[in-house]
Amino acid sequence: xxxxxxxxSIKNTAPKEALIIIRDVQKxxxxxxxLRGFNLELYPKENVVILGKSGSGKSVLIKCLVRLMDIDxxxxxxxxxxxxxxxxxxxxYIRTEVGFLFQGSALYDxxxxxxxxxxxxxxxxxxxxxxxxxxxxxxxxxxxGLGNAIDLMxxxxxxxxxxxxxxxxxxxxxxxxxxYDEPTTGLDPITANEIIQLMLKIQRxxxxxxxxxxxxxxxxxxISSRMIILQDGINYAEGTYQELAQSKDPKVKAFFKExxxxxxx
Amino acid sequence: xxxxxxxLLEFLDETGKISAFAGRFFVQxxxxxxxxxxxxxxxxxxGYSSLFLVCATGFIMGLVLTLQVRPxxxxxxxxxxxxxxxxxxxxxxxxxxxxxxxxxGKIGSSIGAELGSMKVTEQIDAMEVSGTNPFKYLVVTRIxxxxxxxxxxxxxxxxxxxxxxYIIESTKGExxxxxxxxxAFGVMSFGDIIPATVKSFFFGLVIGTVGCYKGYHxxxxxxxxxxAANTAVVLSSLLLFVVDFLAVLVADIFxxx
Numbered sequence: 001x002x003x004x005x006x007x008x009s010i011k012n013t014a015p016k017e018a019l020i021i022i023r024d025v026q027k028x029x030x031x032x033x034x035l036r037g038f039n040l041e042l043y044p045k046e047n048v049v050i051l052g053k054s055g056s057g058k059s060v061l062i063k064c065l066v067r068l069m070d071i072d073x074x075x076x077x078x079x080x081x082x083x084x085x086x087x088x089x090x091x092x093y094i095r096t097e098v099g100f101l102f103q104g105s106a107l108y109d110x111x112x113x114x115x116x117x118x119x120x121x122x123x124x125x126x127x128x129x130x131x132x133x134x135x136x137x138x139x140x141x142x143x144x145g146l147g148n149a150i151d152l153m154x155x156x157x158x159x160x161x162x163x164x165x166x167x168x169x170x171x172x173x174x175x176x177x178x179x180y181d182e183p184t185t186g187l188d189p190i191t192a193n194e195i196i197q198l199m200l201k202i203q204r205x206x207x208x209x210x211x212x213x214x215x216x217x218x219x220x221x222x223i224s225s226r227m228i229i230l231q232d233g234i235n236y237a238e239g240t241y242q243e244l245a246q247s248k249d250p251k252v253k254a255f256f257k258e259x260x261x262x263x264x265x
Numbered sequence: 266x267x268x269x270x271x272x273l274l275e276f277l278d279e280t281g282k283i284s285a286f287a288g289r290f291f292v293q294x295x296x297x298x299x300x301x302x303x304x305x306x307x308x309x310x311x312g313y314s315s316l317f318l319v320c321a322t323g324f325i326m327g328l329v330l331t332l333q334v335r336p337x338x339x340x341x342x343x344x345x346x347x348x349x350x351x352x353x354x355x356x357x358x359x360x361x362x363x364x365x366x367x368x369x370g371k372i373g374s375s376i377g378a379e380l381g382s383m384k385v386t387e388q389i390d391a392m393e394v395s396g397t398n399p400f401k402y403l404v405v406t407r408i409x410x411x412x413x414x415x416x417x418x419x420x421x422x423x424x425x426x427x428x429x430x431y432i433i434e435s436t437k438g439e440x441x442x443x444x445x446x447x448x449a450f451g452v453m454s455f456g457d458i459i460p461a462t463v464k465s466f467f468f469g470l471v472i473g474t475v476g477c478y479k480g481y482h483x484x485x486x487x488x489x490x491x492x493a494a495n496t497a498v499v500l501s502s503l504l505l506f507v508v509d510f511l512a513v514l515v516a517d518i519f520x521x522x
Contacts, residue, residue, distance in 0.1 A: 092396035
């Protein structure tokens with residue numbers, strides 16, 4: 001297990017193939033310092049889970065990765081490109097390589113499922129995905145097991161189905177990285193487990209790397225290859241689920257205890 | 266006193282932000298890529314779906330105006346000038362203003378609520394991370410559609426209003442449709458039509474900009490969506506009167522009213 005201090009040594013030795021590199025990122029909202037020097041590397045085919053309490057800055061962090069928010073200081077590199085320095089065209093390209101699953105699914109509610117999936121495809125003909133539009137839509141929907149919902153409106157879908165369609169929309173441009181913002185929040189345990197299994201299946205089939213923001217310990221345990229605890233704006237602790245669960249650090253122990261008690265009761 | 270100053274400063278701050286938002290619209294309105302498909306869809310939504318309401322209101326206004334004014338015109342022995350009076354009143358003021366107020370209520374609120382809802386459910390963020398410019402796709406198309414559709418709706422309101430007026434005139438007096446409309450249009454000049462048409466474009470700009478601004482900057486969940494829809498109507502209605510006053514002032518410089 002690593003604590004924050006160990007990241008200084010990582011800074012200069014990060015392997016070149018890291019898909020995402022975050023160095024000493026800081027972000028404030030007025031007087032409220034949310035991120036105070038966060039560090040992270042994400043490597044191909046890795047599932048990194050960022051755990052943290054509500055309001056700890058998890059969602060802010062992944063929004064900074066696709067420049068939905070600007071960082072105050074630090075460095076964010078995605079696929080080797082510095083996100084804060086990109087012009088709009090280059091940023092749009094990077095955004096096609098980074099899928100983003102929103103907490104509330106964020107399906108366009110004036111469009112059918114088919115139109116939701118068609119939307120990013122039509123915006124990016126330069127992606128030249130090689131098949132025709134309709135085939136890509138069916139392929140994406142089949143991969144999340146929702147082929148029969150193609151002509152439904154988002155309002156006609158259940159919470160779990162919405163999450164699946166959102167995942168299909170994220171997958172349709174075949175990104176190399178997927179960012180998940182609370183993928184299981186608001187779902188019942190059975191549906192949440194289905195979504196977790198789907199995320200694992202997608203990672204196997206599409207060879208994606210994933211950064212998962214959650215406070216669902218079950219989700220983190222099943223899916224993570226590495227976990228980071230975001231506390232007080234820094235990556236307080238890092239390691240596999242087993243390493244963190246057996247940590248002697250009082251803050252980590254308290255954190256696990258609190259999150260687990262919330263998840264189970 | 267402090268509250269008054271605070272409210273005034275807030276109003277000026279809001280006006281400044283809306284002006285900056287309108288400026289952003291003008292910067293992007295003429296830049297490629299153009300969202301033609303969405304623009305056409307919005308023209309349909311804004312224009313066609315408002316048509317019945319605008320026509321019904323215009324028609325009733327034509328009926329009411331004629332019924333209200335006719336006795337006075339008879340008293341002055343000027344009933345034969347009814348078509349001229351109604352025609353000028355409709356084309357210059359009643360048609361554009363009634364249409365704009367109806368649209369502020371119907372279109373302004375629906376744009377505010379729709380974009381507000383998209384904002385709080387992160388649909389706008391989703392659009393952005395899919396590499397689409399949401400301002401161009403959602404805002405520019407809606408404002409353009411308002412600018413283009415408002416003058417057409419005004420023409421419809423004017424026409425139907427005059428038709429309503431003609432129905433009352435032909436029922437109460439003896440006038441043919443040809444005579445009525447030839448008298449109504451015979452007295453009109455470019456000084457009546459051009460300023461009214463130009464201000465209709467500006468009315469569209471105001472309704473579209475305020476509705477989009479309020480929705481696009483909506484916050485605080487579903488309550489914020491309601492507030493966005495409500496303030497879009499209130500603010501755009503107020504600004505419509507201001508624009509109308511300015512339009513009349515400017516028209517006065519170029520044309521003798």
